[in-house]
Amino acid sequence: MLKIKLSRKSLRLLQRVDFTLRSAIAAVLLLVLFMVAIVDFVITASHKEHQIQESVLRGELGQFLLNTREPNGSSLLENPTDFTKARRSLQIVTVNRPFFTYFLTKKNTNSFSTNNLRFDPPRACVVEFLSNTNASKVDTSSSTLQACFAAIPSDPTGHYVYFALRYPTPLIRRHLRGEPIEKGDRLILHFYGKKQVNIQLSFQQLPSQKSNNRHLTLPENLNSFHEISSYLPEDGGYSTKLVNAQAFEQKITDTQENIVSILGRIDSTLLPIDNRLLGWPSPETKSLKVGIDIIHAAGSSMETPKYLFKIEPDTEGAAQVSLEQAYRISVLSKATLSVNSNGNNEKGNLLWTSTSLPSSESTRYQGWFQSLANHVARLMVSGVEKVSATQEQHLSGLPLLSATLTEDANIVPDIAARSLAWQFAAIFVISVFIWLLWGGSRRLERLTRVAHISAVNRGGSFAEYADSTDQIGTLGRVLHLLYKRDHQRMVFQRKRLERENYQKAEVIRREKEVLETRREILNAIGHEIRSPLANLLASSSKDPEMNRNLCRMERAVIALHEAATIDEGLLNGVIAARLDDLSTFVTKLTENLAAIGKPIVGIGKRAGVIAFFDDIVLETVLDHLLDNAERHKTAGTIITVSWEESGDQVIIEVFNEGLPLEDCENIFKLGVSDPNSGGNLGLGLYAAKMYLFGMNGSISAVNRKNGVAFVITLQKLA
CATH class of the missing domain: 1.10.287 (Helix Hairpins)
Structure with a gap:
């Protein structure tokens, strides 16, 4: 029994807070569903992002290795020390494949033509310079100088520094025999080591045009091909045979620009280095700094020579290709790249790493909000720190190379991380909303309780809300x-x-x-x-x-x-009047009278109409009215008793068909009766009026169509 009472009490308590309870359950379910969706989203996105990241790294690594390969089959990875920077000054670099050759030889004398001649030095060696507009006497109309100075390890021909130059120039003015060297176009190569060595190069006449025919005899129309003579100003300006070089001019069809290409080699004995050191090229050789002056001779005594290019030894130019360029073009993710040489060492020796390059901004979104979003994502998914991709490459003359791209794992894509942060912000807002809803529900519950107490026993008080504004x-x-x-x-x-x-x-x-x-x-x-x-x-x-x-x-x-x-x-x-169900009383009265043969019918609610009356006295009143109606009704007709609520009153109407009343106002006075009533003394209606007066009621007579209605009015309140 006690359990039943407790269950009913609990049920009533739950019914009182059903709205709050349903709202709280719905809010909690919404929050849980939101969290489950976020967790599922993060796990799925993290797995997918890991796969995408690995695939991107593999693609970037393959593209990087492809970009390090040169058309001649060599690779920038053969000499990462020299070929790392995208901008560097002129120095002697190491290449593994020779590129020096003589353009014109005895074998190709008859077929030689500069129109078909094409020579490209190793791209890894080439550094490009723009004309120095701040230098005095410099022709600012000049364009780009391509320069390459290189040495070949274990060169079977000897210790040489090979060089290749290409630059735009007006038509070459050759140095003529017997004239000062300044009368022709010339180049000055500066080598800075323990001391400075300057080598001056000039364009000479072809052998077929010399007076003593000791060299090759060439056709007269090969004016665009030049021999290069070298001089050492420090040795009195005498020529030297330790520098071998040839040059040719070509017209660019599209721009009509005249381009000169020079290819040559310098014996190491001319350089300011110690040639007794073992190994070639020696560190001292590679540490030499190189400068170039390119001068176009004046056409007349009224003109002055023009410096087409003046490259200082510390001037940095743009490398035609470099590991830095290959990395930045290929690895857009900015992942860390490392190249190892396995050799006989299982762990490998580090040849090159992208950490030596200037840092660049990540391609992912930056800022405090993105950092916060990434941090939130890492809190949800742990255990994945790095993503890497490795690829091996075989290069001739080198041990097996292993290139690896590594970067921090992206838990989710940066856009998804931002979305995740906004979702957590939404969860926070939902939590605040639930808290506010709960607080509001508690206040509504208290307000409902006070209202209930006030409605039941008028003991509640709303005074605490008298000054509230929310x-x-x-x-x-x-x-x-x-x-x-x-x-x-x-x-x-x-x-x-x-x-x-x-x-x-x-x-x-x-x-x-x-x-x-x-x-x-x-x-x-x-x-x-x-x-x-x-x-x-x-x-x-x-x-x-x-x-x-x-x-x-x-x-x-x-x-x-x-x-x-x-x-x-x-x-x-x-008269003892009280509040009672009038409809039930009148219904029973009319049904009882109809049961004994009275022509009476009741119309109205059978229950639920409450009024202030004395049932015994009201029955007496209705008896008088029904007796009066029966005497005056038309034969064969039915007396109708109806009742209804009207505001704070209850109306009872007794209607009979018959002749209308002559005096509706005085019919209820003592002794007044209808002339056709025979021996009636006029006491019934007077008594009815007096009885109703005792019950705070009233009665009136109204002539209606085809009859008369007596209307009783009772109060609904005592």
């Missing part, structure tokens, strides 16, 4: 005002009822005194008249006219006695 507080304030107004109205009604009751009691007291006096007079008159009247009726029975007059007097006396009896009943408080 939404729920405003509702409480409105209820407080309504409660206060209702309380004031009830106090006013109670005072009004007390005042009316006092006035009614005073009226009743006065009427009681009047009625008491009238009753005593009527009783006295009746007592004094009724006995002599009875004797007169007995003695004059033979005179019809006198008997009729005496009968009228007798009826008048009886009427006076009845009137005194009704007033006395009202004054003595025999």
Whole structure:
């Protein structure tokens, strides 16, 4: 039994907070669903991002290795020390494949033509320079100088520094025999080591044009091919055979620009180095700094020579190709690249790494918000720190190379990480909303409890909401005002009822005194008249006219006695009215009368119409009205009794078909009766009016179409 009571109590408690409970459950389920969706999204996105990241790294690594390969089959990885930087000054670099050759030899003398001649030095060796506009006497119209200085390890031909130059120039002015060297176009190569060595190169006449024909005899139309002579200014300007070089000019078809290409070699004995050191090229050789002056001779004595290019030894140019360029072009993810030489070492020796390059900005979104988003993603998915891709490459003359790209694992794509951060922000907002909803529900619950207490026993108080301005507080304030107004109205009604009751009691007291006096007079008159009247009726029975007059007097006396009896009943408080179900009472009354053969029918609700009445007195009133209606109704018709609610009142109507009343206002006065009523004394309607007056009700007569209706009005409140 106790368990049943507890269950019912719990059920009632849950019913009181059903809205709050449903809202809380829905909010929690929404939050849980949101979290599950986020976790699933992060795990799936992390797995997919890991696969994509590995695939991207493999593709970037393959593209990098491809970009390090040169057209001649060599690779930038053969000499990562020299070929790393995208911008570097002119120095002697190491190449593994020879590129020096003589353009014109005895074998190709007959077929030689500069129009078909094409020579490209190793791209890894080439450094490009723009003309120095700050140098004095420099022709700013010049374009780009391509320069390459290289040495070949274990060169079977000897210790040489090979060089290749290409630059735009006006038509070459050759140095003529017997003239100063400044009269022709020339180049000055500067080598800076323990000391400075300057080698001056000039363009010479072809052998076929010399007076002593000791060299090759060439056709006269090969004016675009030049021999290069070298001089050492420090040795008195005498020529030297330790420098071998050839040059040729070509016109670019599209731009009509004249380009000169020079290919040569310098014996190491001319350089400011110690040639006794073992190994070629030696570190001292590679540490030499190189400068170049390219001078175009004046066409007349009025002109001055022009410096087409003036390259200082520390001037940095753009490498035609480099590991830095290959890395930046290929590895867009900015992952760390390392190249190892396995050899006989299982772990390998590090040949090159991208960490030696200047750092560049990541391709992922940056900023504090992105950092926060990445941090949140890493908190959800752990265990994946790095992503890498490795590829091996075989290069001639080198051990097996292993290239590896490594970068921090992207837990999720940067866009997804930002989306994840916004989703967590949404969760925070939802949590705040749930907290606010819970707080609001608690306040609503308290407000509901106070309203319930106020409605049940008027013990609640909304005073705490009197000054509230928020939404729920405003509702409480409105209820407080309504409660206060209702309380004031009830106090006013109670005072009004007390005042009316006092006035009614005073009226009743006065009427009681009047009625008491009238009753005593009527009783006295009746007592004094009724006995002599009875004797007169007995003695004059033979005179019809006198008997009729005496009968009228007798009826008048009886009427006076009845009137005194009704007033006395009202004054003595025999009417005991209370709130009761009027519809049930009238329904039973009409059904009982109809059951004994009365032509009566009831119309209205069978229950639920509450009014203030005395059932015994009201039955007497209805008996009078029904008796009156039955006497005056048209033969064969039915008397209708109907009841309904109208505001604070209940209306009962008794209708009968028949002749209309001549005087609806005075029909309820004492002694007034219908002329067709025969011996009726007019007491029934008067008694009905008086009884209804005792129940705070009223009665009126209304002529309707085809009949008359008596309308009773009762109050719904005591």
